[in-house]
Amino acid sequence: MLYDDAFLARLEDGLRSALPTWNIDETAKLSLLTISENATFMVDEAKGARRLILRVHRPAYHSDEEIVSELEWIEALRAAGVIATPAPLHARDGRLLSTFFDGQTHRNAVAFEFMSGRAPDEAGDLTRWYGHLGEISARLHAHSRAWSPPRSFVRKTWTFDTIIGPNAYWGDWRAALGLDASGRAVLEKVAARLERETAAFGTSPDRFGLIHADMRAANLLVDGDRLGVIDFDDCGFSWFAYDFAASISFMETEPYIPDLMAAWLEGYARLAPLDGEQAAALPMLVMLRRMQLTAWIASHSETPTAQSMGPAYTAGTVDLADRYLAADFLKGVA
DSSP, X not given: OTTOHHHHHXXXXXXXXXXXXXXXXXXXXXXXXXXXXXEEEEEXXXXXXXXXXXXXXOXXXXXXXXXXXXXXXXXXXXXXXXXXXXXXXXXXXXXXXXXXXXXXXXXXXXXXXXXXXXXXXXXXXXXXXXXXXXXXXXXXXXXXXXXXXXXXXXXXXXXXXXXXXXXXXXXXXXXXXXXXXXXXXHHHHHHHHXXXXXXXXXXXXXXXXXXXXXXXXXXXXXXXXXXXXXXXXTOEEEETTHHHHHHTTTOTTSTTHHHHHHHHHHHHHTTOOOOHHHHHTHHHHHHHHHHHHHHHHHHTTTSHHHHHHHHHHHHHHHHHHHHHHTTOXXXXXX
């Protein structure tokens, strides 16, 4: 239980002591926004002077170099006008990454401008926003192909091996909550098939590069006609089409997913259509992502997201795996 109440209180105390790092008064209001891989806080200075977002990193996940590399890519994307996303803030010493002591260990923290907006309403016209998201993804991928990162740039690589294979960053899917022997047998078949299919799909530069890797609805901010994208914490090197798979995280069984996929592909095509092989790979990558999230829920069971999903998410994964093996996945989800 990494993020129990006592820990969060200690974390907030440590973070408050670090506020002057960003020239923020220690009396500013701190509000916990989300707990997932990291803990994210909103900071409101007195009399409405500023509103900022502070992200405190989970220990032993990203190295210092990986965190700074994420922020350097964000700055490059903003400078090129590729995407609407909050600017990382430099501390008063000029650094992007700061550290504070939480009472037991040193923690990494970064700061961002506040961005207005709300997540797209799942009860509203999601297809409209996923059309925008497809276009945004195409622009981001075009930038990724053309950009020359700093020599010190390092981010994780997301392949079968690190997504659900022997070296999976988010744990073993076999530890999934509520997974029984019959369900495990189904997922073993799907995992073996995905390993073969991703190997055949390959990692040529036209289909594999630096991506956001987590453009799900919770990381999108709608304000008027603007669609902002936040949280590049999982950005890394993977299949460009994996950005769609990640975009429907935790809602893969909804009947409107084929419509979102069609809208995303249509939006992407406004800049440059995905070739036929990449478009055809979307169901494969969605299944791969679903199994990755099933493992994440098991290995992050203390988080509110994992607790809200529970064993029911595992059961849904097995059902989707059956459909995938029957070759009707994303052809008729309804």
